[in-house]
Amino acid sequence: MKPALLVVDIQKRFFKPASVGSSSKDQACSDSLASAIECINAAIGLFRKRNLPIVVIQHKSEEEDLVPGKTGFDVPESVKLEPQDMRIVKTYGNAFTKTGLAEKLRKLGVDTLIVTGFCAEFCVLSTYRGAQDLDFRPIVLKGSLASENPERIKFVEEITEAISYGALETFL
Numbered sequence: 001m002k003p004a005l006l007v008v009d010i011q012k013r014f015f016k017p018a019s020v021g022s023s024s025k026d027q028a029c030s031d032s033l034a035s036a037i038e039c040i041n042a043a044i045g046l047f048r049k050r051n052l053p054i055v056v057i058q059h060k061s062e063e064e065d066l067v068p069g070k071t072g073f074d075v076p077e078s079v080k081l082e083p084q085d086m087r088i089v090k091t092y093g094n095a096f097t098k099t100g101l102a103e104k105l106r107k108l109g110v111d112t113l114i115v116t117g118f119c120a121e122f123c124v125l126s127t128y129r130g131a132q133d134l135d136f137r138p139i140v141l142k143g144s145l146a147s148e149n150p151e152r153i154k155f156v157e158e159i160t161e162a163i164s165y166g167a168l169e170t171f172l
Contacts, residue, residue, distance in 0.1 A: 001111060002052070002108070002111055003052055003110065003111075003112040003113065004047075004052060004053040004054070004055055004105055004112075004114070005053070005054045005113075005114045005116065006055050006057060006095070006113050006115045006116060006117070007044075007056050007057065007075075007081075007116055008057045008117030008127055009057060009058065009117050009119065009124075010033065010075055010118055011059065011066070011072060011073060011075060012071055012072050012073070012075070013066055013073065014033060014118055015029075015030045015033055016029060016030055025148050028150070029146070032148070032153070033118060034078075035143070036116065036117070036118070036144050037076070039141065039144040040117070040141075040144050041078075042165055043116060043144060044079075044080050044081070045080065046168065046172060047114075048082075050172050053086060053108055054081070055087075055088060055105075056075060056081055056088070057088045057095045057117070057127070058073060058075065058089050058090070059089075059090055059091075060073070060089050060090065060091050061091070086104065088100075088101050088104075090123075092126075093123045093126035094126040094127050094129070095126075095127040096131065102134045102136075105136070110136070111136060111137060112136065112138075112139065113131050113136050113139065114140075114163070114168065115127060115128050115131070115138050115140050115160075116144035117144070118146040120146065120147040120156040121149075121152040121156055124145055128156075128160055137161075138160070140156065140157055140160045140161065141164075141168060142163065142164050142165070143164070145157065
């Protein structure tokens with residue numbers, strides 16, 4: 001077994017700081033992302049320590065002005081990434097669709113994916129299921145998902161194979 005860590009759509013655009021006129025949903029989303037990043041950073045540290053691949057996946061949408069070179073496209077500085085981490089730009093919810101991700105992972109001998117990121121019920125779940133369709137073994141890392149709605153995080157963790165950080169430490 002060789003795992004890789006997938007960090008899905010943790011991008012500045014999805015953080016909406018509290019301000020006059022901002023909704024509680026915006027604040028919930030930002031809080032959810034901040035909490036998920038803590039867990040993701042712990043996993044990044046663990047994967048680096050074990051010399052295992054880390055894959056950063058970023059969503060691109062020209063209609064939403066979410067494109068490389070724009071601030072919202074970037075991963076927040078609080079995520080402990082390094083230049084050697086693999087980068088994938090996707091235009092579909094499923095990070096495997098038209099990106100070459102599966103081929104790159106297979107070249108590295110990866111067969112198991114620890115899936116983290118935003119938004120739990122959309123791109124994370126789509127990528128999880130896409131991985132299954134391509135005969136990878138995806139596992140959601142509990143505490144590493146973000147959403148505007150915390151109930152959806154629980155739902156995704158319940159319907160997928162999921163692992164706690166503590167169990168991940170012993171698993172790797």
